[in-house]
Amino acid sequence: MRTLPQGRAANSGVVLWLVLGLGTVMAVLAFTFYTMVRDQNVKAHLIYFSLSAQSHAESGVNHAIDSVRQAILDPNSVTTKAILDSPPAGVAPLPMPEGWLVPLEQFIPASDLAGVEVKVALEAVGPLVDPDNLSQGRDPGEKTATVVITSTGYHRGSRQTVVERRPIRIVNMALPVVSKFSLFVRSPDPTDETAAGYNRFANDITGSPDPNVPASANVHPVVVYSDEEGLGGDDDLDKHGWIFLGGDREVVLNLTSGGEYRFGQYFHFYNFLALDTSRPAAFLNDAPPPFFQTPHTFAGQQQRFAIKHALYGYFTIDQSRDDPQDMNRDGVLRLYLDTTTNMRSSTLHLYGSSLEPSPTRVLGRVFHSYPIYSAVTVDVDGDGVRDGVVRMLAAVPEEQFGDLDTTDALPLEIPNLSTGGTIGLDPDSMHYSTLFGDWEAYSRYMSVLVDREPYNTAADYMRSQGKFPPDREAFDPAEDYPNPGTSVEIPGREGESAHFKGDLNRVDGSGFDRKSVVTVADETEFKQLFLDATAQLRLGGVVRIASGDLSLPEGLRVVDGGAVLCAGTITVDRVTTPDDQVLSLCSLEKDVVASFGGKIQASLVALKGRLRSGLRSRELELEGSLAVDRLAADEFPAGGRVVFDPRLDPTRPESKELYRVYMADRALEWRL
Amino acid sequence: MRRLDTGMTFVEILMAVVVLSVLLVPLVTLMTTGFRDTQATIDEVQAANLAGELVEQLDALPFSALPPEGPVSGVTLSTQSGSLADGAETVPGSGFRFHLSALPPTFSRELSVRRVGSTRREAVVTIRWTLNGFPRALTMKRVLVKDAILPTM
Numbered sequence: 001m002r003t004l005p006q007g008r009a010a011n012s013g014v015v016l017w018l019v020l021g022l023g024t025v026m027a028v029l030a031f032t033f034y035t036m037v038r039d040q041n042v043k044a045h046l047i048y049f050s051l052s053a054q055s056h057a058e059s060g061v062n063h064a065i066d067s068v069r070q071a072i073l074d075p076n077s078v079t080t081k082a083i084l085d086s087p088p089a090g091v092a093p094l095p096m097p098e099g100w101l102v103p104l105e106q107f108i109p110a111s112d113l114a115g116v117e118v119k120v121a122l123e124a125v126g127p128l129v130d131p132d133n134l135s136q137g138r139d140p141g142e143k144t145a146t147v148v149i150t151s152t153g154y155h156r157g158s159r160q161t162v163v164e165r166r167p168i169r170i171v172n173m174a175l176p177v178v179s180k181f182s183l184f185v186r187s188p189d190p191t192d193e194t195a196a197g198y199n200r201f202a203n204d205i206t207g208s209p210d211p212n213v214p215a216s217a218n219v220h221p222v223v224v225y226s227d228e229e230g231l232g233g234d235d236d237l238d239k240h241g242w243i244f245l246g247g248d249r250e251v252v253l254n255l256t257s258g259g260e261y262r263f264g265q266y267f268h269f270y271n272f273l274a275l276d277t278s279r280p281a282a283f284l285n286d287a288p289p290p291f292f293q294t295p296h297t298f299a300g301q302q303q304r305f306a307i308k309h310a311l312y313g314y315f316t317i318d319q320s321r322d323d324p325q326d327m328n329r330d331g332v333l334r335l336y337l338d339t340t341t342n343m344r345s346s347t348l349h350l351y352g353s354s355l356e357p358s359p360t361r362v363l364g365r366v367f368h369s370y371p372i373y374s375a376v377t378v379d380v381d382g383d384g385v386r387d388g389v390v391r392m393l394a395a396v397p398e399e400q401f402g403d404l405d406t407t408d409a410l411p412l413e414i415p416n417l418s419t420g421g422t423i424g425l426d427p428d429s430m431h432y433s434t435l436f437g438d439w440e441a442y443s444r445y446m447s448v449l450v451d452r453e454p455y456n457t458a459a460d461y462m463r464s465q466g467k468f469p470p471d472r473e474a475f476d477p478a479e480d481y482p483n484p485g486t487s488v489e490i491p492g493r494e495g496e497s498a499h500f501k502g503d504l505n506r507v508d509g510s511g512f513d514r515k516s517v518v519t520v521a522d523e524t525e526f527k528q529l530f531l532d533a534t535a536q537l538r539l540g541g542v543v544r545i546a547s548g549d550l551s552l553p554e555g556l557r558v559v560d561g562g563a564v565l566c567a568g569t570i571t572v573d574r575v576t577t578p579d580d581q582v583l584s585l586c587s588l589e590k591d592v593v594a595s596f597g598g599k600i601q602a603s604l605v606a607l608k609g610r611l612r613s614g615l616r617s618r619e620l621e622l623e624g625s626l627a628v629d630r631l632a633a634d635e636f637p638a639g640g641r642v643v644f645d646p647r648l649d650p651t652r653p654e655s656k657e658l659y660r661v662y663m664a665d666r667a668l669e670w671r672l
Numbered sequence: 673m674r675r676l677d678t679g680m681t682f683v684e685i686l687m688a689v690v691v692l693s694v695l696l697v698p699l700v701t702l703m704t705t706g707f708r709d710t711q712a713t714i715d716e717v718q719a720a721n722l723a724g725e726l727v728e729q730l731d732a733l734p735f736s737a738l739p740p741e742g743p744v745s746g747v748t749l750s751t752q753s754g755s756l757a758d759g760a761e762t763v764p765g766s767g768f769r770f771h772l773s774a775l776p777p778t779f780s781r782e783l784s785v786r787r788v789g790s791t792r793r794e795a796v797v798t799i800r801w802t803l804n805g806f807p808r809a810l811t812m813k814r815v816l817v818k819d820a821i822l823p824t825m
Contacts, residue, residue, distance in 0.1 A: 019688040023695035030699045030706075037706040037713070044713040048720035052812050055727050059815035062731070066791055066817035107794045108813055665819055 049158035054672065056108050056153025057162040060118040063104040064149040065166070065663070068120065071097050072168075072661035083122065083145065083661050084170060091123040091148060114155045121148040128169065128514060135502030136511035137176025139650055140492060141659055144169050146668060165669040171515050171542055173562050173658045174648045175584050175627075177500050177507050178605055180490055182226045182241030182360065182644035183350070184627035186505055186607060190249035198633045199254045201345045205315045207256050207264025212317060220639025221256065221263050222620055223349040226360035227646055237459065237474060238491070239652065240360040241625060241644030243350050246486050246505045247364070252452060253346035255370040257313035259354050265345075267354040268368070268458040269311045271465040281461075282310040283468045285374075285445060291435050295382075299424030303378050307393070307445050308386065309468070310373045314345035347633055351458055359459040359474070363488055363504065366455040374447045376435070378414075380423055388414045388423055390430070393446040401439035404432045492651055499651050508629075509588055509607035512565055516544035517662040523550050526564075537583070539564065541660055549590075554597055558583050562660075563603075570606075573614065574598035582647055582658060583624070592628070596621050596640070603627070603648055611635065624648065712803055716810065718776060719799040723812040725773060726783065726797045735818040737768035738793050739785055756783055778802045791818040 071079035078095040086092070101118065108116050128142035145168050152161040178184050191197030200219040202210040209218055226240040245251045258264035259278050269281035285292075285307040295304045346368075352358030374393035377386035396404065414423050428434070436442040456475060464470030490500040500507075518541060520526045526545050530538055535553040539562030549568035556574065561581030564570070570587045573595035577583050585592060586605035594600055595614030603624040604611055610630040613620070620640025625648060649655060730738065739762050758772040775781060782798040793816040800809045 015684045015688045016691065019692050019695075023692060023699075026699050027695065030702045034702045034706045034709075037709045041709045041713045041716075044716040044720070047717055048723075048810055051720050051724045052810075055724070055812050055814050058731065059813060062815045062817045063792075066815075069817075070791065103788060103792070104815060107815060 046158055049155040052155040053153040053158045054160040056116040057151045057160045060116040060151030061149050061162050061164050064118050064120050067096060067100045068147060068663055080661055084659055086122055086125045088125045091121045094120045094122045096120055116153045119150045123148055134498055134500055137500045139172050139176055140496045141656060142170055142172055163671045164667045166664050166667050168661060168663045169517060170659055170661050171517060172650055173582060173660060174650050175512055175563060176650060178627035179648040179650050180242055181244055181627060182625055183224050183642055184244045185631045186246045186629045188245040188247055188251050189633045191252040196342045197251060198346050198348045199342050199344050200633055201347050202316045203256055203263060203345055204317050205257050207258030207260030210316045219347045219634050219637045221347045221349045222636055222639055223353050223641045225352045225356060225358045225643045227644055237361050242361045242363060244504050245364040245366045250365045250367060252367045252369050253348055255313040255368050256345035257315035261355040262353055264354050265313050267357050269461045271462060280310045280312050282308055284308050289436055298426045301380055303380055306377050308375055308377045312371050312373060314343055316343050359462055362455040365485055367452045368455045369451045371449050372447060374445055378423055390414060395447045398439040401442060493653055515542045516565055517541045519544045519546055521546055522548045541662060569593060572600060575600045575602045577601035599623060715801055715803055719801060719810050722781060723797045723799050727812050727814045730795050730816055731814055733762060733768055737762045737766040738816060739763055756781055
């Protein structure tokens, strides 16, 4: 038997094995290739799913931002209330309006394959300003916080979570400190020996403008109405718009004579709830010299004499009341004033008018001036009512006291006004020296010019019901009554800390910037964004104009209020603001120019400038408040009125309605 | 004769060819599928990027520049309309333009925008293409909301 050679046996089947080996390698490579392809394909799907999930997540963030914005537009929404009432805390869920996620879920329906989950929280709640710094006004309701939006989108197995943090700010649309004041003047025109200050109103004895003084040479008063409320409660004055006439020097305001309804200021001396401004306030001296304490009989008539005092005001003429009964007849007022005294009265009437008395707190070194006339009166029939004025008790220096009996002797008889006849007198018994003794005693009863009485004393007069001097009722005895100067404390709302504590002279608006929630470059951008062609203003917050002036159109109508902070001069003319809105126009560095072609319903603020009149023939007609560095005494020669808008008062409980919540348009943090 | 003994028999070669053929059929199929899937992967990634590109641009646009402007809902813009082309204004006169990558052959791009209230739009971007004669598509959704008035705070 022949066997196969050894070499052949070794070669047998090699090709098959090679082919099988090659096939195996190819199969492995092919499988690897396919696996990689499949893997890439899966990754391609994942890329899409991931992008889609991220888009869902970002949709959730956008939806939450829009929903929060919509919710905080409504001051009564659960979201707004939760933000306003939020205490300092870590992270707390933010309540959102019911059903707020429905639109999102309709757009991206939740399923096993895709969907989005959104959560909104509030963190880092804190005060907007340093709570220890009360010198620029602090509103405890003004806060900062951060809204945290966590949105998770998913698509198939891919999940993406986006976390976005946006700052929010809770801002009171009224400006701090100055909004508490009807009138706030940091540097008023002072009154001293050389300056008339605000005493430029020439009026007759009734309080009406002096017809002998041309209108062009006269300055009519600006009357300030601090509120509509009366003096019903002890704290009423706190609720009113206060008045601040600051500066380092004194401001002395001459009270206007008479009871004329617009300008007369007799009412300063009355309980205005039983107001009688037809005649000056008068009272009998209840501790006269002995002569006046018993009746006397002259010419067969028993007569009782008394010393009566009457509180008057200033005036330039007495032509309209040439009446012997008039205690101011014959220009007697001048007897009490030296020749250099300015006889004009104040162009600032801080307590309203006789028809609408409006007492308030007057801060600063503010005084009023008025004369008190004294006279000897006689009562013939014993009915307690004077029948005639025997003689005015002129204010004379000691060296002239002896002259009174010789050069100014008493008349022998005076008209008896009650009977129409005359009253006989005994001159010997009626000499000044007989009645009073010496000048020192006389000086306690003679007429006097009260030239520096704290202005707030008038509030006590108005409660005194005729008592002189009045009891201190209107102000807390513990206070630095009644002229606290410029360092004051403005209490906050009930249960809250003080709104302000410091020197009002230092309030210059430099802290107002922090309240702005929108900043525009200039007037052009402001008008593009907030004004329409029909002069309707839609602010909705505190808007700052970074540079330049702002000239508002005549007949501005406020649809959505707020405040405008402008670096330059603001010019305004006639503004209508509805009852549910407020508007503050604040020039941070310059002036406010008001033409007063009609009423301006706004707060005008220029704490480094002044209020200028664009049309001096027009009356100032302002409903809101006025806060300036300077208010020139003759800036408004036609006078006018400032009526406080109590809704601006940041210390009233109702002021919480003026808070608005704002969310920034940029994120503090965006994290995927 | 000895030299002949060292070679391969015809049968061996025939068997090898048969075996190789049997092996190559699935391998070629696998390779073909792989190449096709690779193209699908490329297409899908491209489509996802095209969709993401448009969605992100929409999100970055000012609200007033979002198509459509005005009380219109459910408007669809297509590649062919020219409005959704690279360089086209998002809204005529807005000054804002699309910056879109060129579409590969067989690709098209659609945008559907629905107006929801005055501060919200819902955008759906759809990318369509064909692969081996079969239509393919993917969509991406985004809620778009009105931006704040101005940079603030």
